[in-house]
Amino acid sequence: MSPAVTPSPQPRRDALALAAYHQLAQHGFEGLRTREVAAEAGVNIATLHYYFPSKEELIGAVLSHAMQRFRSTLDVADGSGNQLRTHFDGLRRLLRDEPELFAVMGELALRAARDPAIHDLFQNTMDMWRRTIKGLLINAAKDGFLEAPGDPDAQASLVVAAVMGACMIPVWQPTRRSEAIRELQRSLGLRAS
């Protein structure tokens, strides 16, 4: 039942991308140093440049990793049941188990404003997520899981905004984050499954 990550044919490349991911989560773009990344991966700085000709490309790999991580976790695959609630549960788990992911998402969100390449990828992910939630809302309404269904478009936007906001305010305690998300669910009129 493990995620069965297909073993990449380039383990060293992946190790570097993962190290960069950690470093980005910890120090932000402001403090992201290729030397530190190489050190964490246990290789020479020149080796890093062998796999990633430029820092930009390394960042690209981090971006892909983060997006994939985010999408794969939140994609709802299976069929019936209160999928919207499942999605929220997934979010909560992500928030608890992978705080790094949200740190990285925050960094990417801000950088998207300045970097066209990141902009597009990030926008796609946000849009996909929003459409997913919209679909879940429609299904939930159809299946009678919502007390008072509203405009799924607007509601999906609110969900995305609230979740991102709750995660990107690093001065908040985890309890405050949970509180906000629980209230979000309540405001949607989401019944217990």
Next chain:
Amino acid sequence: MSPAVTPSPQPRRDALALAAYHQLAQHGFEGLRTREVAAEAGVNIATLHYYFPSKEELIGAVLSHAMQRFRSTLDVADGSGNQLRTHFDGLRRLLRDEPELFAVMGELALRAARDPAIHDLFQNTMDMWRRTIKGLLINAAKDGFLEAPGDPDAQASLVVAAVMGACMIPVWQPTRRSEAIRELQRSLGLRAS
């Protein structure tokens, strides 16, 4: 109708702080260069250090400026009427007129995770804002402006999270932002004033 900002006795210092504010909004901490700040203010780099002995202190001034800008705008002057709605209107205006402020808030939010000094100031501002909203919610409930009053604490948290989130997703169109905030108001059951 602007607050008639009292002209500071240190116009050059203020000009530098403002230039740094702009540069931070535009390039983020990652791309904040003292030389660029000095250039935008039209002074030599040494002049910048005459007023701000270190980059850190310059950032401190930017931080103060941003926080003051944020607080002063969102502080409710009091008086009666549907203050909660007024607050939302203020937010919307801020969002429209001062996009830079939110870019800066985003940068500060992320940096707060790594910089203790920023952490405290930022946390204070967020807390103050949350408490303000909570008070407004209580008043609104008391005055009958809310259709179905809920837990003001949780609701305030949701509002802060959603607004911050809506603003810190720079890949979003303004319309999407408005949509999210409108839905937020709707979810609170806020009647028109």
Next chain:
Amino acid sequence: MSPAVTPSPQPRRDALALAAYHQLAQHGFEGLRTREVAAEAGVNIATLHYYFPSKEELIGAVLSHAMQRFRSTLDVADGSGNQLRTHFDGLRRLLRDEPELFAVMGELALRAARDPAIHDLFQNTMDMWRRTIKGLLINAAKDGFLEAPGDPDAQASLVVAAVMGACMIPVWQPTRRSEAIRELQRSLGLRAS
């Protein structure tokens, strides 16, 4: 019996030179900062440049001050008696009461190798001192104060070298310095007066 320093018509200029003298003794040429000098004298940095158009000229004033201090103390004025012993007593007093003077002399000695202006002034002072000692040695021999008179030229050179050396080894304890100078006197066969 005080040195009766003629009160300079430029007290502020003198105060600056004196402050520079102290700063030079404390931080050496390496750490001599005009701003610190001005601060110690309690004036603005621009005021310093009003009196001393350049740092070089300020150093010139310090040099003059140090040389005058050195010469005036070691010049033997009066007539008879064991003047050589008096000179050594004067040296010992100088060493005890004005350690700064030797710190400054050390700095100037080293700088003399690189700065022609300092070179000449410093060389003159050293030569004058050497000739003074030579004269004292000749007189002492004539008056029977020396057990076994030798070559006054060579002896004078040794005295100057030894005294300068003893003073310019800042890692030495005062006792070690005294020891060296006492041995110097002994080696000259200088009888007690």
Next chain:
Amino acid sequence: MSPAVTPSPQPRRDALALAAYHQLAQHGFEGLRTREVAAEAGVNIATLHYYFPSKEELIGAVLSHAMQRFRSTLDVADGSGNQLRTHFDGLRRLLRDEPELFAVMGELALRAARDPAIHDLFQNTMDMWRRTIKGLLINAAKDGFLEAPGDPDAQASLVVAAVMGACMIPVWQPTRRSEAIRELQRSLGLRAS
């Protein structure tokens, strides 16, 4: 007949330290510039920092080099004969062949007053030297090389002071230096070997 210095495995590092040594002798601490050092070694300034993370560490290497140079030359290999005379001959040779060494020693002597790290190393070297001379004096007395043996402690102090002084007065001609040292030997009653 040179000591056949074992070629260091880090020639570039040594070249940089040597260049710094020259620069320090020529321009003093006051005028010691890392870029000049790098230029003299024929490398980029970044290369200097590759070997010496900070200027301080570069100075440390210079310090070590100078001390080793000084000690190795003055260390008496032992064996019999008039070692004290041999030591003086060694000093004279050093003075003639390596004037730079004394310029550097002078700089270090002055800096020792302000820099604790240099202070200790310099003090150790001076102490070692003094004790060496003391031992030579005792041996010379025992072997009948001294006409009238005195207090070896005081005499050793005088020797150190006089030699350092003779060398650290850069305005002196070589002949004057020789004169002082010859007189020093004479005052010790050192017979020709």
Next chain:
DNA sequence: AATGAATGAGAGTTCATTCAT
């Protein structure tokens, strides 16, 4: 595939000096 060594461009900071008042 991997590295130690080297680099150019540029960062923040310092300092003697100048200028308008």
Next chain:
DNA sequence: AATGAATGAACTCTCATTCAT
């Protein structure tokens, strides 16, 4: 006579990148 403000040049140090091996 004195100053606050301003500056150009230069400093140490950093970092992504490259090259020879």
